[in-house]
Amino acid sequence: MSYATALSGLYGASSDLDVISNNIANANTVGYKQSRAEFADMYASALTTSVNNQIGIGTRLSNVQQIFTQGTITATDQDLDIAINGNGFFELSQNGSTVYSRNGQFRPDKTGAIVNADGLPLMGYAADSSGVINKGSVVPLQIPTTDLAPTATKKIAASFNLNAQDPVPKATPFSASDSTSYNYPTTAPIYDSLGGSHDVSLYFVKNSVGSWDVYGSTGSPATPVGPDPAGKLGTVTFDSSGNLTSPSPATFAFNIPNGADGGATTQPLTLDLTNTTQYGQANGITALNPDGSAAGQLQRYTVGSDGVITGTYSNGQSLALGQILLANFPNPDGLTDLGGNVYGQTASSGTAQTSTPGSTNHGVLQGGALEESTVDLTSELVNLITAQRDYQANSQSIKTQQTVDQTLINL
Structure with missing residues (x-):
């Protein structure tokens, strides 16, 4: 009996060493959660056995638990490095099934899909060409x-200060070529x-006071x-x-030749002079904000705390590209570890509760950052020494039983 008991102890100590070694091996694995081996004692059951006389028959490994505590968040220089601060897992697609991960190391593949190191796509809400x-x-x-497709200018929002002390021009009538x-x-x-870029020239001519x-x-x-x-x-x-008193609203509609077709058609524009003033100081622009834009190339993208991926384009435009979800x-603790930094849902874990980052019971995201492994190397090295002593002690139990058996044989 003592052989079996000691053997179970050896197996338990070996399993503990396996778990500790796995923790140490994953000390630098992004998003890894520290595991611990949990053991239970074993007793032989018999109807005639008195409870007070029971002798244990060893130990067994009852569970290997991953402890889902928050890891340290470290900033990186990668746009699609994403850390979860709080509860939740990234949703990934694996051969048509949904798996979950805390590892936020993502990158675009050759088709533009956002994937992890194993090529699993990151799931979320898509955005249309307008950023909706x-x-x-x-x-x-x-x-x-x-x-990014160009957009034609429709409105020129501008405001100026027109110098109240300016004289009325002597040259009349107005001519763009006569300053x-x-x-x-x-x-x-x-x-x-x-x-295509074009210029609209504006000229202000004083008629009289005001x-x-x-x-x-x-x-x-x-x-x-x-x-x-x-x-x-x-x-x-x-x-x-x-x-400014009139017109109200201070807008003027006009047309210019459409540069997109060589002037065969016209391009309608509106000039909005709201907030223009006439003070006794130099003429000048206080605001000039035409809408529209040239075509733009995607230069970089950022991830907001709510999971919205925003692209910044060479034409100065910003557009939502999609939104990451958390489950x-x-x-x-009931999730099953599938390897490759991903987990699978089980009956013990319960059904995934999917929502946007920052919503009830879901953490927020931090772009350009990663969640480090929760392994504490100092603690694991101490645990390694303890597990080694457990193994040696159980080995000593077998050695002692062998000595007793030899003594009996020699009698």
């Missing part, structure tokens, strides 16, 4: 491999539907814009405090 996230279905997330016929010129960049005419032209030589032969867009007036479980 579709929360109706969970799909593999994708980084666009094509340029003495206007008080202040400026240009606004705009884009056609193909992303009244200014606005003219526009485009191209070289200057071609007047709009239906007016001289390119007059309208008149703005100000009160004695320098505030939490009623009992994460």
Whole structure:
């Protein structure tokens, strides 16, 4: 009996060494959770055995538990390194099945799919070409491999200060080629539907106290814009405090030749002069914000705490590319370890509760960072010494029993 008891102790100590060694081996594995071996004693059961006289028959390995504590988060210089701070697991697709991981080392493959080191796609909500996230279905997330399409300018939002002390120009009528016929010129960049860049020139001509005419032209030589032969867009007036009083709203609609088709059609534009003032100081721009953009190439992407992946393009535009989801479980300890830093759902873990990062009972994400292994090497080395002594002690039990048996044989 004592041989079997000691052998079970040897097996237990060996299993403990296996678990500790696995922890040490994974001390630098991103997202790894420290494991521990859990043991239970064993007793022989018999109806005639008195409880007070029971002698144990050894030990058995009852469970290897992974302890899901938060690992240290370390910043990296990789856009698609993602750390989970709090509860939850990344959802990955493996041969049509969903698996889960805390390892946030991702990269785009040759098709733009976001995958881990083993090529498993990261799951979440996709975004359309306008950056609108579709929360109706969970799909593999994708980084666009094509340029961002250009958008034509429709509105020029601008505000200026027009110098109240400027005199009325002596040269009349207005002419874009005669600088003495206007008080202040400026240009606004705009884009056609193909992303071509063009300039719209604006001219401000003082009529009288508190009244200014606005003219526009485009191209070289200057071609007047709009239906007016001289390119007059309208008149703005100000009160004695320098505030814009008319028109209200302070917008002017006009057309320019469409550069996308060589001027065969026109491109409609609106000039919005809201917040323009007339103070006794130099003429100048206080804001100039035309909409529209040229085509853009994706330069980098960032991951927000809510899991939204935002792409930054060479044309200065930013667009949502998708949103990462997190899955939490009623009992994460019940997950089965599938290797490769992924886990599988079991009846013991309960059903995955999938939601966006930051929602109830789900952690947040940190882009450009990774969650380190939770293995404490110092503690594991101490545990290694303890397990070694356990093994030696059980070996001594066998040696002692052998000595007793030899004594009996010699009798």
